[in-house]
Amino acid sequence: MGNCLKGSTADDISLLRGSDGTRDSSSSDQLGPPPPYQEAMPVYYPSPNVSRPAAQLTEEEQVKIAKRIGLIQHLPAGTYDGCKKNRECVICMIEFMVGDAVRYLPCMHIYHVECIDDWLMRSFTCPSCMEPVDAALLTSYETN
């Protein structure tokens, strides 16, 4: 049954049961190579504990998410310059390497672009100091 691989719940279950892998491999033996990977519909987080596929968002939530995507694009990004002060991205806990794509939040905390953008789509706060990013962004606009 190929379609039990879709959806996040199937993943959760397979994490809890280590034996699932064997069943999967035997069924794919019979069916030949698996069909090409189909990207599932993107899931958004209108509030920290609410996740919904794009098609099920209310209009209000769509606006909120669109605004958020817009704001994220305004946050400065660059490449890691080897600065000794920030050695490790606290989200993935992997050391920054010179040339990594990083994003600078208004509070001056830095993260890998991929890591922080994933978080900002759920909560618009800095993971390290919990400062709301949009308020800080507006203040920095006003002072400049």
Add this chain to the structure above:
Amino acid sequence: MTALPRRIIKETQRLMQEPVPGISAVPDDSNARYFHVIVTGPEDSPFEGGLFKLELFLPEDYPMSAPKVRFITKIYHPNIDRLGRICLDILKDKWSPALQIRTVLLSIQALLSAPNPDDPLANDVAELWKVNEAEAIRNAKEWTRRYAMDN
């Protein structure tokens, strides 16, 4: 099965290399996202001398969402209900991916030292904690003796 993220491997290694005093967290043999946790009751709290078992699970999108943590040992505490569920802001709306298994367990240990009956999860316990703290503390000590010692 998705590969285990580097972060989970790192956190597990660091928990083993530099354990937190009074806390042990050991990953399950068959599931590296499931931890068997033991927290010792803090000194000068009604839980002193007790060993409290908890379970901790790192969901698929950890660290974007908080670990799921639950007391297995019965405990008399205004912020922990009879199913062992914990009312703690960092496990819910105040979660941040800068927090770790280590900091979550330290916060839970701190919650044992500082019960907060104004933000209750176990209503009867919180009520007694507010109207008759001495009796609530006696109950908490009794439960600690009965459920969290010698086993």
